[in-house]
Amino acid sequence: MTAIQSNELCLSYGDTRIFESLNLSLPKGKITVFIGSNGCGKSTLLRSLARLLKPQKGQVVLDGSDIASLATKEIARRMAILPQGPAAPDGLTVLQLVKQGRYPYQNWLQQWSKEDETMVQRALELTHMTPLADRTVDSLSGGQRQRAWIAMTLAQGTPTILLDEPTTYLDLAHQIEVLDLLHQLNEQEQRTIVMVLHDINLACRYAHNIVAIKNGKVCAEGRPQDIVDESLIATVFDLDCRVIQDPLFGTPMVVPFGRGKQPVFQDFVPDAAVTAASAAATAAVREEQPV
Template sequence: MTARLTTRGLTLAYEERTVVEGLDLDVPDGRVTVIVGPNACGKSTTLRALGRLLKPREGSVLLDGESLATLPTKRIAQRIGLLPQTPVAPDSITVGDLVARGRQPHQHWWQQWSDEDERAVTDAMDRTDVSALADRAVDELSGGQRQRVWIAMALAQETGLLLLDEPTTYLDIAHQVEVLDLVRQLNHDQGRTVVVVLHDLNQAARYADHLVAMKSGEVVAEGAPAEVVTEELVRDVFGLECVVVPDPVTGSPLIVPGAPWSAA
């Protein structure tokens, strides 16, 4: 397994509260890695550090063997695309203008916009089904529409590495499937390395090539979903009694919770 993006001895904290400690992680190239775990386990914090939105207290994040801390911001933006959990759009910006901002890392002072930029933006909007919204203000859209617009901006950046923090938030089940299918398609057609944080363990098991389970700021298991997702792991990490069965469609692990509460 090769890995362009890695962490070594990574410790992350917010003021005095340590969230992740001593983390060693290798993100497999050309594959979809999904990070799962209970709330406040450090998965989103880890993703922020992978995109250099959070400075490590100790250790380092390495891109092609170089510390992110030493690389110019524009160079990182040309190689790593990041969609954070709660992005904020400028007031009154249109969908088309927001998606076009994904091209800024590839522009130069002598050439502000190119045919390649136009192609990338058009393709990203088509893939996320937001082309018809191009002239609408982002703040007028529904939560699901806004999420798809943000994903389009990340796709327009056209980086080899793409980090998505809970990209299915606000989406109904049909659009959740569309987004995760899009992630798989980008990985297959363009060879993009994708890291996704998800809450839904069944979706993670269905779409991941490489699954990372975290608890209390540490990786407790990683590997193929069929190897990682067991009844014991779900009980240990999530505190949930369940039965794990094969998904009837994909054969991936399917978590069935125990019987619901009943007055009987």
């Protein structure tokens, strides 16, 4: 099943055409990650899928409905988006920010409800922001601020979540924590997750579906183990590398060559035990993920 689909989508910034006649189908209940170099159009595409950017022509379909025909609140009940670098008003507390995620469910007949309170508290707990609920957003560190915005997105309670570089400003431990959380939402609640990531190895580890973008075109789309290889990385990033199997997860792991510093082991062959473990992990992954 398809969660989001683009039909003959054309996107531009000013006089610059970014995408031309793009047809894309993102699977429902899966994690899709957009990868590509800076400026290739990943964020532009994500914004268009959320109706934050109007296309020159073409159509975006959300769960079978033309997104252009839906009311703003209706879209907000179906889809949440966390853009790059969001800004909160001065003096706004974390709790007040997270409560904004329940705005789509408010009207003059229905004000704040017990369900709203439950969703806000759960979002704070999932992101470990409960102890910081009374702090102002502008007093937080970059990583804490990012987690607060993610909490607001989760409080929205939508079946589809779009995130533009959600691990920005986070150290490695918190990057894994956020991606594990998104994985949990997908596994346990079948949420559709669509996000932009710069770390290719984390993208391969967490994504069911990868969309590789180069200069406004989709170079490849599919399961990480089916499409991520040395040729794709060279095409998308203009980078020489080796792609080996992650010894823990069996997913593709990109080991880049340096443009200045050259690799010591030009003909590196993984240890036999590591190779065997990787092969077993890959087989298990493929069994769990239907074609």
